[in-house]
Amino acid sequence: MPAVLTVDPRSGVPIYLQIIEQVKRSVALGVLQAGEQLPTVKQLAIDLTVNPNTVARAYRDLEREQVIETSPGRGSFVRADGVTQAPKVAAEIGRDALDVALREAKSVGLTRDELRRLFEAAVERWFPTTEEA
Amino acid sequence: MSIITISNLRKAYGGFPAVDGFSLEIPEGTVFGLLGPNGAGKTTTFKCMLNLARPSGGSILFYGKPLVPETFESIAYVPERSVLYEWMTVNEHVEMTRRAFTSFDPVRARELLAQFNVDPRKRARDLSKGMKTAVMVALAFARNVKIMILDEPTGGLDPVNQRHVLSLMINEAAKGNTVLFSSHQIGQVERAAERIAVMDSGKLILEGLVDDLKGDRKIVEGIFPDIGFTLDGIANDARVARTERTERIVRLLVTGGAEEIAARLSGAGAAGVRVLDLNLEDIFLYAVSPATATADVVAKESST
Numbered sequence: 001m002p003a004v005l006t007v008d009p010r011s012g013v014p015i016y017l018q019i020i021e022q023v024k025r026s027v028a029l030g031v032l033q034a035g036e037q038l039p040t041v042k043q044l045a046i047d048l049t050v051n052p053n054t055v056a057r058a059y060r061d062l063e064r065e066q067v068i069e070t071s072p073g074r075g076s077f078v079r080a081d082g083v084t085q086a087p088k089v090a091a092e093i094g095r096d097a098l099d100v101a102l103r104e105a106k107s108v109g110l111t112r113d114e115l116r117r118l119f120e121a122a123v124e125r126w127f128p129t130t131e132e133a
Numbered sequence: 134m135s136i137i138t139i140s141n142l143r144k145a146y147g148g149f150p151a152v153d154g155f156s157l158e159i160p161e162g163t164v165f166g167l168l169g170p171n172g173a174g175k176t177t178t179f180k181c182m183l184n185l186a187r188p189s190g191g192s193i194l195f196y197g198k199p200l201v202p203e204t205f206e207s208i209a210y211v212p213e214r215s216v217l218y219e220w221m222t223v224n225e226h227v228e229m230t231r232r233a234f235t236s237f238d239p240v241r242a243r244e245l246l247a248q249f250n251v252d253p254r255k256r257a258r259d260l261s262k263g264m265k266t267a268v269m270v271a272l273a274f275a276r277n278v279k280i281m282i283l284d285e286p287t288g289g290l291d292p293v294n295q296r297h298v299l300s301l302m303i304n305e306a307a308k309g310n311t312v313l314f315s316s317h318q319i320g321q322v323e324r325a326a327e328r329i330a331v332m333d334s335g336k337l338i339l340e341g342l343v344d345d346l347k348g349d350r351k352i353v354e355g356i357f358p359d360i361g362f363t364l365d366g367i368a369n370d371a372r373v374a375r376t377e378r379t380e381r382i383v384r385l386l387v388t389g390g391a392e393e394i395a396a397r398l399s400g401a402g403a404a405g406v407r408v409l410d411l412n413l414e415d416i417f418l419y420a421v422s423p424a425t426a427t428a429d430v431v432a433k434e435s436s437t
Contacts, residue, residue: 009320009323009324010320010323010412010414011410011412012347012409012410012411012412012415013347013410014343014344014345014347014348015343015344016344017344017348041307042307045303045306045307046300046303046304046307049296049299049300049303049324049325050303050324050325051163051164051303051306051325051326051327052303052306052307053162053163053306053327054327054343054344057344103407103408104407106399106406107404107405107406107407108404108405109404109405
């Protein structure tokens with residue numbers, strides 16, 4: 001696996017969640033491809049200088065979410081259906097980002113209608129209709 | 134499985150309780166960080182574990198049994214203060230340790246000393262505090278033991294050598310061995326430890342998986358339209374550990390259910406409701422100094 005993972009232990013976000021998020025992102029972006037092998041728990045723990053049980057926890061959750069699979073003795077791999085996973089993972093990343101934005105919008109007192117207008121304008125800015133046509 | 138069980142440990146020095154009813158379970162194969170302000174009782178606890186100090190009460194069990202010579206042999210201990218013989222060279226310490234412990238690997242010890250940039254021909258008295266720590270750490274990690282007890286194992290070390298020590302600890306955990314260590318450097322504990330305990334005034338005040346503590350403990354903040362607001366009983370929720378009111382702003386330290394409590398705060402009329410993450414330093418400060426730790430967390434907004 002390319003050395004794409006980094007963690008910020010000083011962050012308030014649990015380290016295992018940081019690892020999960022980054023593996024998902026790598027799958028969504030195709031940096032990690034279907035069938036590609038992940039480093040062993042021990043190797044990744046040593047590379048990142050974080051606790052091996054923390055890495056193991058991240059891998060367990062990624063298995064449960066069917067992003068990776070582990071076969072005893074062989075290691076952990078991006079699931080063979082990982083390519084079809086990519087859009088799903090991308091959608092999750094987008095949803096999480098929207099949640100953060102909407103929380104903030106709500107907290108400063110925007111209404112649904114105001115937010116819809118802002119959202120439409122933002123979509124137009126990032127995904128211009130002329131481009132799609 | 135718990136490899137070390139500390140039950141209601143007490144140790145008084147001349148009537149002063151250094152450790153005052155401290156209980157802790159340390160699971161096998163973990164890196165466990167013991168945190169606490171100066172004088173919290175960390176070193177005393179370590180000394181009691183190794184029978185270097187006699188407990189005034191309570192018990193410490195290894196594999197469910199009191200310390201016996203066979204177990205003692207499977208523990209490597211790095212004390213906070215140097216126990217090197219000032220007149221002996223580092224090489225002579227390696228040789229002495231080889232004679233004392235059959236599982237000791239002198240080749241590995243020399244490798245580690247080289248990693249730490251220690252000149253093994255030097256006498257201990259000619260080494261800096263940090264270099265003495267490095268020598269004790271190198272000797273301990275070459276012992277090939279199941280349990281490492283490290284009291285401030287990065288004391289006086291430069292950042293490069295501090296990172297070496299963390300890597301060594303992580304390596305032990307990857308082999309299934311158990312590491313218990315104390316440190317003032319919370320950033321190191323945050324990186325290497327799977328689980329932490331915070332001691333204060335000889336007592337346990339907080340314990341858990343670092344990632345779970347970070348996942349559960351949040352600040353929920355909201356701003357009310359006027360100063361005479363009421364919290365509709367939110368402050369009485371068992372998960373609200375502390376409530377701080379500053380004029381129209383309320384800040385709640387919660388130990389779980391942050392999203393739900395944030396929603397209730399909105400429901401009570403607060404605007405600008407945010408959930409803020411806490412890193413281990415914030416969590417530590419909240420645990421040991423009940424009223425002072427709020428300012429640092431304001432800028433860090435939750436991404437969850």
